[in-house]
Amino acid sequence: MERVPILKIGDILLVSIQLDMSDQTAVQLQEDLAERIVATGCHGVIIDITALDIVDSFVGRMLSTIASISKVLDAETVVVGMRPAVAITLVELGLSLNGIRTALNVERGMELIAAAHAEELDYQLDDEPDAETATP
């Protein structure tokens, strides 16, 4: 059975889907990804679908599931590289890929995750001085 490779780049896991997804490959990918997120402690997952000519409801659901799993494990998911034809088809079909963030390419996706992560850290930093000032 074919497996989708998962690459680690810094704090981000990169999944580039380059084959037609079957039920089995999808389930395998979800398992592998969950394991890798826990093992590496990454905060971002980028799914690259540049090579996909067709995104149907099955692939759409798989992407949603992966996003939900990552969310539970405290990792942000960004889908990147969707082709114009794919986007038009999804809109015509009425599939909106709820709860999934998207970016034009891997670079933008990495920026997006970095920004989201930085925001989170900022909040934590802001909280600390407040807590200190409140105690005395």
Next chain:
Amino acid sequence: MALSTEESGRLAALLSEQDERVTTRWTEIVTSSLRGRLSQAELRRQVQDLHRAIVATGDQGIIDLSADSAAELRAALSELSRGRARQGFSASETTISIFALKDVLAELVQEAGGPTALPDYVAFSKLVDEMGLFTFESFVRTRESLIADQAEQLLELSTPVVKLWEGVVAVPLVGTLDSARAQVVMERLLQTLVDTSSPYAIIDITGVPAVDTQVAQHILKTVVAARLMGADCIISGIRPQIAQTIVALGIEFGDIATKASLADALRHVLRLNGVETARRQPRRDA
């Protein structure tokens, strides 16, 4: 509706015997109907071509416009109507050039006299009618292909996607947005987003004369498709009347940013991008 062999023979004989007279008279009638919009010499050449084609068909035997032997005649007729359609003549101005032959034939048949005069004239004029109809049809065909060509050209020239800033592209929509154009705009915009990797697009509808539910639907689809790809769309150039129509029709733009002018939209995008615009002291010369 073909002429019989004898009738064809008589028609060909009549036309070839009085060669010079037929073309001259025919040209005269056509010239007066077109009121000098084509030169006499040009009309004469066209009439001569037709005349030659009819005689040539008659020489081969039966004159039947739908038969293979009349291919030359049909070509001459289509040539004439194509030319007239491109020069902007009306359909009746074109077909009248053919019907003028009837007047010429009436004179000739009357002069020749004889017992066959009436049936001959009826048969001849049927042929002329048929030729007229054929001309009319090829005239319409030419016009239709002209219109189709123009529609295609319109589709090509009216949807530019321009880059306004690093990472910001804009589509100034001009003219009525039907499904075909909306599809072209959508595809071109999304492709440009990918090619330039711009995360922001501004759709400017200043040039759209009216926004109905269908146009709004097309714009919304484009925005949603761009979002799926990871880009954000802003709609700008909404004129006061259009804003009223949108509200009256109950069209919901949801969380899509809308701005009154392209300048506002650009400022909005720049702010999102973290670009600051500041007014400097104007320079005073003197």
